[in-house]
Amino acid sequence: MPPLRPADRCRAWRARAGSAVAAGVLAVAALACAGRPAPAGAAPRAQHARFAIPASARQLVVVSSPTYDPANYLAKFQSFRRANASSPWKPVFPAWQTEIGSGHIVDVRREGDHATPTGVFSFGRTMYGNGADPGEIHEAYHHLVCGDWWDEDPYSDQYNRFVHVACGTTPSFAAWSEALWTDTKSYRYFAVIDFNDNPTVAGLHAPGSGIFLHTWMYGPTQGCIALPVPKLLEVLRWLDPADHPVIEIGTRAEVGHVPPAPA
Numbered sequence: 001m002p003p004l005r006p007a008d009r010c011r012a013w014r015a016r017a018g019s020a021v022a023a024g025v026l027a028v029a030a031l032a033c034a035g036r037p038a039p040a041g042a043a044p045r046a047q048h049a050r051f052a053i054p055a056s057a058r059q060l061v062v063v064s065s066p067t068y069d070p071a072n073y074l075a076k077f078q079s080f081r082r083a084n085a086s087s088p089w090k091p092v093f094p095a096w097q098t099e100i101g102s103g104h105i106v107d108v109r110r111e112g113d114h115a116t117p118t119g120v121f122s123f124g125r126t127m128y129g130n131g132a133d134p135g136e137i138h139e140a141y142h143h144l145v146c147g148d149w150w151d152e153d154p155y156s157d158q159y160n161r162f163v164h165v166a167c168g169t170t171p172s173f174a175a176w177s178e179a180l181w182t183d184t185k186s187y188r189y190f191a192v193i194d195f196n197d198n199p200t201v202a203g204l205h206a207p208g209s210g211i212f213l214h215t216w217m218y219g220p221t222q223g224c225i226a227l228p229v230p231k232l233l234e235v236l237r238w239l240d241p242a243d244h245p246v247i248e249i250g251t252r253a254e255v256g257h258v259p260p261a262p263a
Contacts, residue, residue, distance in 0.1 A: 032166050050119045051254055055085040059245035061235070063225055064255045069104040073220035077200055077227065079235065081243070093234060098227055102220035105249065111206045114222040117195050118250040120254070124192030127236055132186040134233050139242040144181040152177045154206035178210060185220070189232055190214035191239065193244070193247055213247070
């Protein structure tokens with residue numbers, strides 16, 4: 001497996017001292033269980049409400065793997081479109097490999113565990129990047145500048161939000177957060193995956209923040225989904241808010257209700 005680049009700081013978080021330590025031990029134990037396959041005879045996970053595709057969605061991205069801990073932190077990336085809620089899903093792009101988090105895929109995530117969360121999520125209405133405006137995208141594009149942060153401090157009032165401060169200013173949430181404009185590799189371009197949003201759960205048991213679809217890392221991310229730039233741009237230009245796109249992440253058992261994309 002190619003070496004992990006340190007550029008991706010997506011999800012980095014320092015554990016709080018004191019009572020947070022004990023809670024962290026419990027969280028680790030919970031995560032160990034969360035990543036295990038369902039017992040034999042269990043109902044297909046795709047039937048779970050968390051994996052229901054909204055009727056309004058006409059664009060669907062599916063990230064899946066045979067198990068919660070795929071080899072080399074690589075999963076399958078598929079894309080589909082349908083005319084309406086009663087129409088069948090039809091593949092759009094070929095099936096691609098995508099990088100996932102070093103904490104693998106989990107059903108129950110915690111801030112700082114570097115895992116990729118399962119479920120169905122919408123995409124944010126703004127795309128970001130350190131690269132020049134790619135053009136032909138349907139969303140607003142924000143070219144990152146000095147002072148652009150993603151707040152990942154679960155005790156901050158702006159937790160799991162894009163925040164701009166004056167260039168050269170160190171915000172109170174900086175120690176737990178990402179200076180987006182400094183990461184020109186993994187954040188060349190990215191879309192926000194609306195995980196832990198509406199409502200945002202903060203505090204000691206926060207499930208995490210800043211889950212993105214971003215640029216290829218040549219190794220595991222710390223919770224995000226990553227594609228090489230040419231493929232990433234194809235997807236970013238394809239996503240259209242008018243079609244209410246969503247991304248579904250999980251094991252094949254959890255997302256097994258969609259047709260296979262061509263190899």
